[in-house]
Amino acid sequence: MATEVLMPALGVSQETGRVLRWLKAAGDEVASGEPIVEIETDKVTVEMEAPASGVLGAIQADEGQDVPVGRVIGLILAPGEAPPATAPPEPPPATGGRRASPLARRRARETGVDLKAVAGTGPGGAVTAADLDAARPEAATEPEMSPVWRRMADRVSDSWASAPHFSLTRDVDAERLVGWRAALGGDVTITDLVVWLVARALERHPEVNARWEDAAPRPVADVNVGIAVAVDDGLVVPVVHGANRLEVREVAERRRDLVARARDGSLRPEDVQGGTFTVSNLGMLGVDAFTAIVNGPQAAILAVGRVADRVVAVDGRPSVRPRMNFTLSCDHRVVDGARGARFLATLAELAEEPLRLVK
């Protein structure tokens, strides 16, 4: 009995997956659990394992093809088993009845364009190759967008359109943070310290560690802090799960692993799921302060600016201090101004006196 290889659901909201690369060819013997194909979703790339042992039969999805979740992409046959009869392949788009040059016809067939939908400027209205190019400017630019970028575009649009945003900014003294980082050594970054502090602040303000779901704010028990990571083709937000239960060095270690895998495209679905709050740090790019878009359905996101020496009043006198800005963007449906301000106050106090937390 043939075992069907199905396009897996790797994420909750995933509708399609792309067959990136077949690791086995039709006719190859495969063992159950052996990687046979690379699947790419809008979030991650995973190697899919064979669901059974046998011979990889008819491959039904080409490399680069987007396939709906649950659709059969291949069959694993028992040794000696013949592949079941399959429906004849879909005929190419009909081109009859339309004047077109041989080159235009061939290109249309290769790219799956319906010649009937293309305006022809050749003799007698014949479609030429140039007409095909002119007819699909979007098709020409579409492949330029990576799944990562598309996903980012969809998510910020959804959030911006549905979540009423407001933001709160605090100017924070960073002397202790800088000193703490120096004491911990070079592998720990300001981002690691902020993530760790945010996790502690969220423990104290469970109303901020919440989601807007089913038309109501819903606090989440786990504290899972996402870190916005710029990759070549967009933005991904891997999550440090249970950040409130980790030591700073553990946060740093986890962050290093996540960022490295975000950059080489090997994040797993579980790495990017379950976030309850997001930290975005552009300080290393020289940004003083900015407002971020809430990573829905989370309730808030913290935008971290750079640490810089500034002249501030200390005890009524001008003093040069390392300072930084924290800007909290909130979904007003979950976090109102006062709740957001109280959370930010806690975070600022922890940042200015982190040793209070270190026993």
Added chain:
Amino acid sequence: MSTRSVAAEAGERELTFAQAVNEALAQEMRRDERVVVIGEDVAEAGTPFKVLAGLVDEFGPERVIDSPISEAGITGIGVGAAMTGMRPVVDIMFGDFLTLAMDQVVNQAAKVHYMSGGKLRVPMVVRTTMGATRRSAAQHSQSLHAWVSHVPGLKVALPATPADAKGLLTTAIRDDGPVVVFEDKMDYQVCGPVPEGEHAVPLGVAEVRREGIDVTLVATSSMVRVALAAAELLEGDGIDAEVVDPRTMVPLDVETLVASARKTSRAIVIDEGYRRYGVTAELASVIAEGAFYDLDAPVRRLGAADVPVPFSPALEDVTVPTPELVAGAARELIRGGS
């Protein structure tokens, strides 16, 4: 007419087409005493076009033989001489007169090697002319190279430059079968660089005269000049034309023609023979067969109008393709329109 060109490469100088033909014959006659020339007005007169001027002085009337007006006779003499070991170059003054020699060319020269089981060969060259616009009227202006290109057993060369006039004639003389070489009488005074010394151009190798990406102009003989001039006109419109000269009709370098058409996706064939059932039809078919799935437009053909060539200069001039005509056809192919 000959002027030295400062741009000429080492071992090259500028010669007229006629001088290049003359040089090829002289060099081959010096190299091989079996090479003889026979034809009407070839000796003292050096042909009406003065192409053979001076040959009789060097090689004597025994090797540069003036014949009576009898194309069938001199061609038959050429076939017999070739079968018995000579390498005759038969001069048919006007290509129009090939009709008189057709039995010798088509039924004898082309067939002897095959019908003798390979025991006899006909290493003969028929040199003749083509091309209109010399105000020579209907019986002295035709380009009948399609007729002989149709017959298996003959090779057919159409040199388009002085260098090829020398190189292709040299190869034709050395070939062990019958070769018909058509020279455009309007090309004889055209100058160009010609290699000194031995220069043999292989038969069946096309030459890309100009590289381009938008349209392929396949042109023969004097139409190469027309196509190159058309390419200049098209350049002003931002159209980059490629000009390919097949150089020989038989054997035909199909590969180069098809490769060029596949590259540009459009082709126009320009030849001075009558358009109907002619060289353009054959070349267009070969291109369409080889490049069909890469063609973005039908292969166009431009040839001589299907009429007897008029004596009236005004009328004669509109029977042959011009640079403007070729450029117009190319623009239509590229920009569409019916």
